[in-house]
Amino acid sequence: MIEIGTVLNEHVFSIDRALLKAYADASGDQNLIHQNEEFALSVGLPNVIAHGMLTMALVGKYISDWAGDPANVNEFSARFIKPVIVPAHESVDLTVNATVVEINGDRIKVEITATSAGVKVLGMAKAVVTK
Amino acid sequence: MINPDSVGRTFEGADLITVTQSEIDSFATVIGETKTSVAPPTFSIRISLSQYESILTQPEVGVDWTRLVHGDQKFEIYRPIVAGDTFTCSATIETLRVAAGNEIITVRSDLHNGSELVVSSWSTLVVRG
Numbered sequence: 001m002i003e004i005g006t007v008l009n010e011h012v013f014s015i016d017r018a019l020l021k022a023y024a025d026a027s028g029d030q031n032l033i034h035q036n037e038e039f040a041l042s043v044g045l046p047n048v049i050a051h052g053m054l055t056m057a058l059v060g061k062y063i064s065d066w067a068g069d070p071a072n073v074n075e076f077s078a079r080f081i082k083p084v085i086v087p088a089h090e091s092v093d094l095t096v097n098a099t100v101v102e103i104n105g106d107r108i109k110v111e112i113t114a115t116s117a118g119v120k121v122l123g124m125a126k127a128v129v130t131k
Numbered sequence: 132m133i134n135p136d137s138v139g140r141t142f143e144g145a146d147l148i149t150v151t152q153s154e155i156d157s158f159a160t161v162i163g164e165t166k167t168s169v170a171p172p173t174f175s176i177r178i179s180l181s182q183y184e185s186i187l188t189q190p191e192v193g194v195d196w197t198r199l200v201h202g203d204q205k206f207e208i209y210r211p212i213v214a215g216d217t218f219t220c221s222a223t224i225e226t227l228r229v230a231a232g233n234e235i236i237t238v239r240s241d242l243h244n245g246s247e248l249v250v251s252s253w254s255t256l257v258v259r260g
Contacts, residue, residue: 013163019161022160022161023161025157026154026157026158026160026161026177027158027176027177027180028177028180028181029180052201052204053173053176053180053201053204054161056173056204057158057161057162057171057173058162060162060171060172060173061162061163061164061171063172064164064166064171064172069166069169070164070166070169070170070171070172070211071168071169071211073172073208074207074208075205075206075207075208076172076173076205076206076208077203077204077205077206077253078203078204078205079202079203079255080201080202080203080204124203127172
């Protein structure tokens with residue numbers, strides 16, 4: 001039974017440099033801040049960072065799973081408030097949680113939280129699904 | 132500097148973009164999605180960002196692509212994207228403001244398959260000063 005306040009199961013994704021390269025190739029976003037540590041440091045970043053849109057794509061997978069199919073996701077939005085920092089030869093977490101906040105017929109709105117290394121990386125993250 | 136006269140204007144992307152199953156499969160593989168009869172919900176960013184790059188860096192708009200940071204993103208998906216969809220992509224500059232030396236624009240991208248509007252998305256892009 002889904003009602004306002006229903007909490008979705010937490011899911012933890014792993015992000016490493018290989019995933020960043022795979023996302024760069026699949027999305028066409030080859031910005032070096034997501035691939036080259038020397039370049040990322042030269043523009044003042046703490047290390048290589050994940051594409052904000054990779055974070056959002058993974059959260060999209062989480063929402064698609066709950067909705068039963070990617071076709072059931074109608075709206076999806078998020079603000080990129082902190083980068084997901086991805087050191088070489090390491091996997092970092094993307095930990096995702098969500099809560100049902102609105103139900104309109106078969107349309108369900110959830111609010112989402114996403115953290116990496118304990119830091120909130122998305123703000124105002126919401127999705128509307130048909131379920 | 133971004134040309135303030137570009138605010139409120141809609142620019143039509145020059146390209147006609149056909150979505151292939153292999154593009155959907157590649158994107159899905161990265162996020163671990165095995166249901167690939169439709170594209171994942173954020174797939175359209177692949178099209179919008181490349182069209183934004185060619186539209187917004189024109190001198191009459193004046194975005195410096197090398198100084199760009201993605202601030203936020205919203206999708207309204209009217210129906211899922213499938214392989215074989217052929218899109219035109221427009222970019223409408225909805226707002227421009229300057230804060231702390233950064234130029235911040237909100238751009239709406241509409242993906243049309245023929246006359247059918249399939250996805251609208253909004254991107255806040257920050258050009259670091």
